[in-house]
Amino acid sequence: MSDLTRKTAVELQELMTSGQASSVEITQAHLDRIAAVDDSVRAFLHVDSEGALAQAAAIDAKRAAGEKLGPLAGVPLALKDVLTQEGVPTTAGSKILEGWKPPYDATVVKRLKAAGIVILGKTNMDEFAMGSSTENSAYGTTHNPWDLNRIPGGSGGGSSAALAAYEAPLAIGTDTGGSIRQPGAFTGTVGVKPTYGGTSRYGLIALASSLDTPGPCARTTLDAALLHEAIAGYDPMDSTSINQPVPAVVEAARRGDVTGLRVGVVKELGGEGYQPGVEARFHEAVELLTKLGAEVVEVSCPHFQYALPAYYLILPSEASSNLAKFDAMRYGLRVGDDGINSAEKVMNLTREAGFGDEVKRRIMLGTHALSSGYYDAYYGQAQKVRTLIQRDFANAYEQVDVLVSPATPTTAFPIGDRADDPIAMYKNDLCTIPVNLAGNAAASFPCGLADEDNLPVGFHVMAPVMRDELLYTVGAALESALAEQWGGVLMAQAPELEVTR
Amino acid sequence: MPSITREEVAHLARLARIELSDAELDHLAPQLDQIIALVGQVSQVAADDIPPTSHALPLTNVMREDVNVPCLTPEQALSGAPAAEEQRFRVPRILEED
Numbered sequence: 001m002s003d004l005t006r007k008t009a010v011e012l013q014e015l016m017t018s019g020q021a022s023s024v025e026i027t028q029a030h031l032d033r034i035a036a037v038d039d040s041v042r043a044f045l046h047v048d049s050e051g052a053l054a055q056a057a058a059i060d061a062k063r064a065a066g067e068k069l070g071p072l073a074g075v076p077l078a079l080k081d082v083l084t085q086e087g088v089p090t091t092a093g094s095k096i097l098e099g100w101k102p103p104y105d106a107t108v109v110k111r112l113k114a115a116g117i118v119i120l121g122k123t124n125m126d127e128f129a130m131g132s133s134t135e136n137s138a139y140g141t142t143h144n145p146w147d148l149n150r151i152p153g154g155s156g157g158g159s160s161a162a163l164a165a166y167e168a169p170l171a172i173g174t175d176t177g178g179s180i181r182q183p184g185a186f187t188g189t190v191g192v193k194p195t196y197g198g199t200s201r202y203g204l205i206a207l208a209s210s211l212d213t214p215g216p217c218a219r220t221t222l223d224a225a226l227l228h229e230a231i232a233g234y235d236p237m238d239s240t241s242i243n244q245p246v247p248a249v250v251e252a253a254r255r256g257d258v259t260g261l262r263v264g265v266v267k268e269l270g271g272e273g274y275q276p277g278v279e280a281r282f283h284e285a286v287e288l289l290t291k292l293g294a295e296v297v298e299v300s301c302p303h304f305q306y307a308l309p310a311y312y313l314i315l316p317s318e319a320s321s322n323l324a325k326f327d328a329m330r331y332g333l334r335v336g337d338d339g340i341n342s343a344e345k346v347m348n349l350t351r352e353a354g355f356g357d358e359v360k361r362r363i364m365l366g367t368h369a370l371s372s373g374y375y376d377a378y379y380g381q382a383q384k385v386r387t388l389i390q391r392d393f394a395n396a397y398e399q400v401d402v403l404v405s406p407a408t409p410t411t412a413f414p415i416g417d418r419a420d421d422p423i424a425m426y427k428n429d430l431c432t433i434p435v436n437l438a439g440n441a442a443a444s445f446p447c448g449l450a451d452e453d454n455l456p457v458g459f460h461v462m463a464p465v466m467r468d469e470l471l472y473t474v475g476a477a478l479e480s481a482l483a484e485q486w487g488g489v490l491m492a493q494a495p496e497l498e499v500t501r
Numbered sequence: 502m503p504s505i506t507r508e509e510v511a512h513l514a515r516l517a518r519i520e521l522s523d524a525e526l527d528h529l530a531p532q533l534d535q536i537i538a539l540v541g542q543v544s545q546v547a548a549d550d551i552p553p554t555s556h557a558l559p560l561t562n563v564m565r566e567d568v569n570v571p572c573l574t575p576e577q578a579l580s581g582a583p584a585a586e587e588q589r590f591r592v593p594r595i596l597e598e599d
Contacts, residue, residue, distance in 0.1 A: 101581065103577035103581070196557045211557075236566075240560060306542060312540045320517065328583060329592050330581070331581030332581065334583035342593060343593040348520040355519065357528075363517045363519065365540075378541075383554055385546055386554040438557060
């Protein structure tokens, strides 16, 4: 069989349905690919070869028995290490959870298994999803397959890099401020943040509970839509789950028709601080949408400029509470339990040893923002700004169906470039953060390479709450028009990785 | 004038139960100062009459049916414990010595 790892999930399903390849063969091909290139990419923290092959064999047996299977049954996937999978090591990129094996599956994982999707392993991420480069992982940085000296984005850099390195055709990420979309943009892949509440947070190790959203990652729009449909929908185990039908994302991805769609270019997300090559590709994509029949106008969202400061108050406040559970008592690391030290001392020593710098910064920032005397000026004021950002979106959606912007101000930057400059790092997420604060749906789709550095640029689409299908409408339209222009998909322009073993 | 002093950062670390070394304090305190200056920009927004939003969805008191569902066994619940004894989490002493 020619290279199974280059196929889309849809193509792999056709091969399985027609009997040209089994899930075991497909899974083994991806495991071999991981063995061959992951020493240089480092997308995976844990590869579950045995579990994946067993899952694949079970699907093959069901198929042989004539059982009706879903559209992704037997297709392999890379799972971000922030979601619990029973019996498989789950660290969230932190030393404090090293060696922990969860006793239960996250709802997303349960649904992946129910759909027959084969989980290859757990992918690298910034510790507790705090970061934009994977450099904050306690287990080392993931490398961008487009240029191994650069970061793949974050926090879900491992999931997106696994796609771009052909280690998996599908991946799961989580998006709190851009952790699906920004790595998607940096690796030339598709990353979708569903509407908040559209996918379940049960079993997701919480960063900021009012923002965290699991979502699909893939190399094509249709693959992402199929994965979206497999994981989305109401879950009584998540108190903020939306009890409504899943938007018709697959149908939208198949049609990809933007005729008459009203598209708003957000005036505030561009200009100073944006790389010229990023802006050039973005504006070309907007023009292309016009040619395809969309009506494009410029819209203003005046409070977006305060989204970043508001986010860095709301997120650390929630994170400092959520991470209080890492107290060395019930699971994870315990340091200094010598029979003399008190529980409090052990807690202090464990959190000192188990958390990295960025986690400590954000916990202390959140503690500060919530402390008496500062609460109104910081956390309270940030919550008001959140209201104003929601109103900006509401006003914009009275004029247009979707909003668009570049997904990131720049392309992927060199490893080490911003590692100890928190503010420069935070500014990566300028375009992606407003959506998380408002709770609506958004995605990044590849729209070309920047002239300066030949690195991928992401086209960011923002849809209203529970109108996730509009993302796929735009993504699919762009994808097919661009592929026609380029004579193939963007990923075909990625350099070949050296096979190390 | 910094927006947060080294002593205040040391106090926050104590509140957050993180035993910071002096070297870490030297490193983290100026960074936190910069970050607090950035997030302080929210004060530029006139928002006195704006209601706060704590959550993207307007939901309150979500309940699910009060029915028995399977839960973790004691073995599962203790499977990740740093120390366990007699089907319980074993923890260091809680009380101070005097």
